[in-house]
Amino acid sequence: MIPTLGRFIILASVLVATTGAFIAYAAGAKRSPEGLRWSQRFAYLFAALMVAATAVMEYALITHDFSVQYVAHVGSIEVPMWVTIVSLWSSLEGSILFWGFILGIYIAVTTWINRNDHQEYMPFAIGTWLAVGAFFSFLIAGPANPFLTVASPPLDGPGPNPLLQNHLLMIIHPPMLYLGYVGMTIPFGFAVAALLRGRLGQSFLRPLRASLLLPWVFLTIAIMLGGWWAYEVLGWGGYWAWDPVENASLLPWLTATAALHSAIVLERRGVLKGWTVTLIQASFLLTILGTFMTRSGVFNSVHSFTQSAIGPTILIFLAAVLLFSVALLAFRIDSLEADGQLDSAVSREGMFLVNNLFFVVLTFTVLIGTCFPLIVEAVKGKQMSVGRPYFDTMVVPIGTALLFLLGVGPALPWGKASKKEAQRALLPPLITGAIVLIIGYALGVRNGWTLLTLMFGGYAAHVTLAQMWLPFRQRLKKGDSFGSALVDTQLRRGRRRFGGYIVHAGAVIVFVSIAVSSTMRSQQEVTLNRGQSTTFAGYTVTFMGTEERTEPHRQSTIARFNITKGGKAVTTMEPRMNQYAAMREPIGTPAVYSTLAGDYYVSIMNLQGDQAGVLIINMPMVGWIWFSVLMMGAGGLIALIPARRRTYVVVPESDVHIDTEVVA
Amino acid sequence: MNRTVLIIGIIIVGAIVFILFAGLGKDPQHIDSPLVGRQAPPFALRAVGTGETIDLESLRGKPVIVNFWATWCGPCFEEHPTLVANARNLPNVQFVGIVFNDTDDKIMRFLAERGSAYPTLLDANGKTAIAYGVGGVPETFFINPAGKIVAKFEGPLSTETLQENLAKALR
Numbered sequence: 044m045i046p047t048l049g050r051f052i053i054l055a056s057v058l059v060a061t062t063g064a065f066i067a068y069a070a071g072a073k074r075s076p077e078g079l080r081w082s083q084r085f086a087y088l089f090a091a092l093m094v095a096a097t098a099v100m101e102y103a104l105i106t107h108d109f110s111v112q113y114v115a116h117v118g119s120i121e122v123p124m125w126v127t128i129v130s131l132w133s134s135l136e137g138s139i140l141f142w143g144f145i146l147g148i149y150i151a152v153t154t155w156i157n158r159n160d161h162q163e164y165m166p167f168a169i170g171t172w173l174a175v176g177a178f179f180s181f182l183i184a185g186p187a188n189p190f191l192t193v194a195s196p197p198l199d200g201p202g203p204n205p206l207l208q209n210h211l212l213m214i215i216h217p218p219m220l221y222l223g224y225v226g227m228t229i230p231f232g233f234a235v236a237a238l239l240r241g242r243l244g245q246s247f248l249r250p251l252r253a254s255l256l257l258p259w260v261f262l263t264i265a266i267m268l269g270g271w272w273a274y275e276v277l278g279w280g281g282y283w284a285w286d287p288v289e290n291a292s293l294l295p296w297l298t299a300t301a302a303l304h305s306a307i308v309l310e311r312r313g314v315l316k317g318w319t320v321t322l323i324q325a326s327f328l329l330t331i332l333g334t335f336m337t338r339s340g341v342f343n344s345v346h347s348f349t350q351s352a353i354g355p356t357i358l359i360f361l362a363a364v365l366l367f368s369v370a371l372l373a374f375r376i377d378s379l380e381a382d383g384q385l386d387s388a389v390s391r392e393g394m395f396l397v398n399n400l401f402f403v404v405l406t407f408t409v410l411i412g413t414c415f416p417l418i419v420e421a422v423k424g425k426q427m428s429v430g431r432p433y434f435d436t437m438v439v440p441i442g443t444a445l446l447f448l449l450g451v452g453p454a455l456p457w458g459k460a461s462k463k464e465a466q467r468a469l470l471p472p473l474i475t476g477a478i479v480l481i482i483g484y485a486l487g488v489r490n491g492w493t494l495l496t497l498m499f500g501g502y503a504a505h506v507t508l509a510q511m512w513l514p515f516r517q518r519l520k521k522g523d524s525f526g527s528a529l530v531d532t533q534l535r536r537g538r539r540r541f542g543g544y545i546v547h548a549g550a551v552i553v554f555v556s557i558a559v560s561s562t563m564r565s566q567q568e569v570t571l572n573r574g575q576s577t578t579f580a581g582y583t584v585t586f587m588g589t590e591e592r593t594e595p596h597r598q599s600t601i602a603r604f605n606i607t608k609g610g611k612a613v614t615t616m617e618p619r620m621n622q623y624a625a626m627r628e629p630i631g632t633p634a635v636y637s638t639l640a641g642d643y644y645v646s647i648m649n650l651q652g653d654q655a656g657v658l659i660i661n662m663p664m665v666g667w668i669w670f671s672v673l674m675m676g677a678g679g680l681i682a683l684i685p686a687r688r689r690t691y692v693v694v695p696e697s698d699v700h701i702d703t704e705v706v707a
Numbered sequence: 708m709n710r711t712v713l714i715i716g717i718i719i720v721g722a723i724v725f726i727l728f729a730g731l732g733k734d735p736q737h738i739d740s741p742l743v744g745r746q747a748p749p750f751a752l753r754a755v756g757t758g759e760t761i762d763l764e765s766l767r768g769k770p771v772i773v774n775f776w777a778t779w780c781g782p783c784f785e786e787h788p789t790l791v792a793n794a795r796n797l798p799n800v801q802f803v804g805i806v807f808n809d810t811d812d813k814i815m816r817f818l819a820e821r822g823s824a825y826p827t828l829l830d831a832n833g834k835t836a837i838a839y840g841v842g843g844v845p846e847t848f849f850i851n852p853a854g855k856i857v858a859k860f861e862g863p864l865s866t867e868t869l870q871e872n873l874a875k876a877l878r
Binding site for chain 1: 708719725728730
């Protein structure tokens with residue numbers, strides 16, 4: 044019953060998405076308002092079907108209906124309710140269904156928000172989204188069908204992948220990532236619409252930018268949560284390993300960040316239209332590439348789903364969208380005429396250009412490093428892997444350069460800066476940079492790159508705060524009261540600007556804390572007998588013994604350590620070794636003691652009777668990364684909050700000069 | 708039409724699709740073992756139950772199947788019946804189980820419940836597993852009568868994969 048219902052809904056969604064895509068494109072070509080209304084209806088219907096299919100699957104999971112193949116694969120009577128609910132995205136077929144669910148919601152909400160606006164572009168946008176929707180419902184209906192039936196249903200299933208069960212972050216990380224990944228479909232649709240229409244007007248920049256910023260926020264947080272999860276759950280003491288799938292999440296983030304910046308130049312100066320559209324297309328294509336990476340079995344990674352037959356299907360889709368995008372760009376890019384020009388390189392827009400260049404170089408660097416093992420295997424038939432040394436050598440200099448721009452860019456004025464202006468803008472922050480550099484040196488930082496990061500970080504922090512302060516100070520000068528000036532400049536009128544600088548401030552802290560935590564970390568591997576102590580990085584660690592714990596899905600050995608500092612008890616740490624029934628090797632879960640200054644990290648390497656091999660790591664500032672990335676996300680959200688509805692005055696677009704502070 | 712965009716685009720697209728296509732159908736978990744084609748690292752380990760020491764050297768002249776496993780490993784449960792059945796059917800092939808990260812009593816209980824047909828050795832400090840570069844259990848090495856490793860298999864064996872790899876040892 045359930046499988047039949049599920050399959051029926053999915054088949055209907057394939058039909059609806061395909062038909063809707065055709066109708067929408069036809070409506071776009073004929074500029075038919077009636078056609079647009081119909082394509083909107085199809086968009087809503089598609090979303091409703093996706094929601095219904097997901098509801099049916101959740102119902103099957105919660106009622107433990109093992110006649111549904113997916114439930115038989117990932118369900119289990121023994122696992123807690125929250126695990127049952129989230130097992131929707133714990134395995135391949137369910138995760139694609141979840142993808143469709145989020146896509147449906149994105150499409151419906153964006154269509155609704157713009158139901159009366161941008162009629163010129165909307166049909167092509169809806170058509171593009173529904174075409175993508177048609178592909179994903181085809182995947183669900185065919186190669187990755189979660190609604191297949193099991194002839195003789197088992198009484199109980201194995202439960203989802205045990206690694207996904209041992210931390211609550213697993214509830215948040217995947218949905219955040221999907222919200223980021225899937226959301227890139229929306230700006231892609233808008234970009235395609237702009238290219239097909241052959242124009243990209245000022246008013247259309249608003250939905251384009253918002254639709255890019257929202258998934259950017261989700262992706263930013265998702266990447267951080269993934270790093271945090273790895274750090275808290277996998278006992279190797281790091282948060283980023285340049286694993287192919289980590290890279291896959293970073294790639295669209297890089298291009299989307301670049302696109303957000305180039306869109307600002309486009310808005311202010313009317314240039315970089317084709318470039319912005321290209322970056323947006325690249326962001327979407329990279330999400331599809333990421334999907335291929337996790338689901339094709341081509342890359343080895345903790346994130347890989349089990350091998351499946353959907354790899355070739357996704358690859359064909361990827362190739363088709365790539366060709367479509369390239370062809371569209373080649374035929375249409377010249378029709379997106381610039382409305383202005385760049386005056387000078389030493390200006391804010393000049394720095395935006397350099398920023399974009401670095402982001403693109405970074406994207407290619409990471410992409411090549413990720414794919415290089417495949418290239419070597421394809422060409423030479425040899426196995427190899429590209430690891431930390433490559434990525435660190437390549438990425439650190441580019442990252443440091445980006446931090447430099449993060450300081451210099453916002454300091455420079457738009458347009459053309461005279462030598463004097465430039466000096467007045469660029470010199471004062473050097474003092475803050477120097478102060479931070481000296482403090483870092485006094486605290487023991489000796490690594491050249493880290494010192495450079497501290498200096499650029501101090502510089503950028505100065506500029507960022509000064510920029511936030513600027514409109515506020517102007518209002519105070521005009522005689523406004525402190526409170527009203529603050530609310531008005533930062534939260535009401537200048538919300539978008541304020542949000543942007545919050546993101547920048549967060550990014551500065553991320554840069555500094557990554558540099559400090561990775562170059563200032565120290566670690567020690569020791570073997571301790573029960574009752575024995577070791578002193579490392581100011582703390583004394585005493586091994587108190589172990590305890591066995593048996594849970595339905597795993598057996599754990601918990602080791603207890605007392606941590607003291609100067610004779611005073613600080614905390615008790617309990618790292619553990621987990622052996623999951625379904626895994627080939629045991630997995631250690633570390634214990635972390637966090638303070639503002641840094642983390643003290645204890646992980647078990649091996650346990651034999653009363654002897655424990657322990658890895659102790661002292662990592663300064665690492666906790667700052669998580670919070671500053673959240674700050675970046677919050678800044679993005681602040682910038683997203685729409686301004687109050689304005690009354691429109693209809694003016695031909697090319698004649699309009701809109702004050703961006705107000706448009707925000 | 709913008710030729711430059713088209714040409715650069717087609718080159719990038721072509722390269723990406725070609726590389727990804729070439730990668731399809733491979734098992735990314737699989738790592739070529741440098742041991743294949745070389746003399747098997749020697750070991751002499753105590754058998755669980757009987758207590759006698761079995762030396763790999765003494766097994767020369769017959770193909771040997773060395774299976775690394777542990778009682779805490781799920782996939783090992785899965786392949787155990789296959790190994791036992793094949794060991795009974797192939798009297799001319801020497802099967803050897805090597806258990807690591809485990810204790811005698813747990814192994815005894817496992818074998819009593821699930822049957823056994825060949826010696827099971829305890830790799831107390833894991834040295835043999837390290838010598839063979841075992842990355843996880845189960846892993847199985849196929850050694851020819853001359854003592855050379857001819858194949859390595861990761862994960863649970865089926866009768867087909869077992870026969871297929873064993874054929875290399877008989878060649």
